[in-house]
Amino acid sequence: MIEFTLWDIGRNLLLAARWTVLLSLIAFVGGGVVGLLLLAMRVSPIAWLRRIVVLYVEVFQGTPLLMQLFLAFFGLPLLGVDVSPWVAATVTLTLYTSAYLVDIWRGCVEAVPRGQWAAGASLGMTFGQQLRYIVWPQALKIAVAPTVGFLVQVVKSTALASIIGFTELTKTGTMITNAAFRPFPIYGMVAMIYFAMCFPLTWYARVLEKRQKVGQHR
């Protein structure tokens, strides 16, 4: 039997954390792009487009992420897509992230006074131009802090990808536990690595929020 030193365990966990970071980045960037499209639909003047997004958000926020992962893992092959844990995890996390981001960003867009839209319209701008040049830049300022805060949730939710067999930090922790039989230090270290990734984001989100409040008082 191979003996695992704490250093061995820690090193392997850190190597595995790369995949957690990568998966988080893909989910965030992908979710951001999809979220922007959904946002345009959500604030558009066409009612049925808005309703689709409302339904989308309700479904993704009202069901467990784990179920969504299982559905993608077993459902995508039915569409003829060859599914690896990679594909299932990235697709699901992208859609899941977008459902939350569109909700956060909608709030920010609605915080921009209606008069701004009207001013854009009076300059002859189309809906797309108003959103792009007038409302979005203003909403963006408000959106940064909650978006950074939400990144924490993205990082944490990637842990569920371990259940469908994606080898990231949590899965590696489980695998090492099965070999080394030392669950306490191993899961403790896994938690610490997640903490090291998430806490700076939490902290930064708080700083941004505080800065924003100061800006409002001026």
Add this chain to the structure above:
Amino acid sequence: MTYAFDFSGFGLYAGMLVRGAAVTLGLTALSTVLGGLVGIGGASIAVAGPKWARWVVASYVELIRNTPFIVQLFFVFFGLPSLGIHIDEIQAAILAMTVNLGAYAIEIVRAGIDSISRGQVQAAQALGLHGRQVFRYVVLPQAIANVFPALLSQVLIVMLGSAVVSQISVPDLTYAANFIQSRNFRSFESYLIITATYLLMSIVLRQILNRFGRGLFAGRVARGNGSAPRNWRRRLVWRGARTVPTERSS
């Protein structure tokens, strides 16, 4: 390529689905009550406790909020026995869910306490309530009423997050899905049915708790128009205030 959905034969597992849903709801209810108590206790320490206790509460909140629930669950279920604490999977699930919800509840309740204006405290002091009574009868009820929607969302998040307790073989709703698909090999249909069940549960639960919240806090929160709630005297008696202000004869 077309896929033929086959939902026949799922009737067999109806009982299992209902039991699974009951376990999920039961775990959620229990951890809501316990986590709520942790939230209230922790928040009181966070606003009025000694410095070292505040630090402990803050560390607990940050530690839980910045790590995934599944890791917390594994740590409790696999890690604690190596310290000599033996708990079964249900206890581990309840403990992990309570600890998780408690941390978020502390943050939420504390935000609620911060939202109460100083005037409320001063008014209560003017009525002769002492420190603890001010907190218990004036600040806390209003604080919780103010943040009730946020607490409710967190409870629903914990319910949906509880899907992972199936991984330590707690027979919840997700466990039922895994079991059913391992028997009839209709994976997609199984997960579709169970996902729909979760969706239904979260929608119905939100409705019920919203109504419950409205009933619970009706007339208890200052609405800003300066008028006292209609049944304010009865409420004070019911809530155990020792001295009830006498009604002025008019």
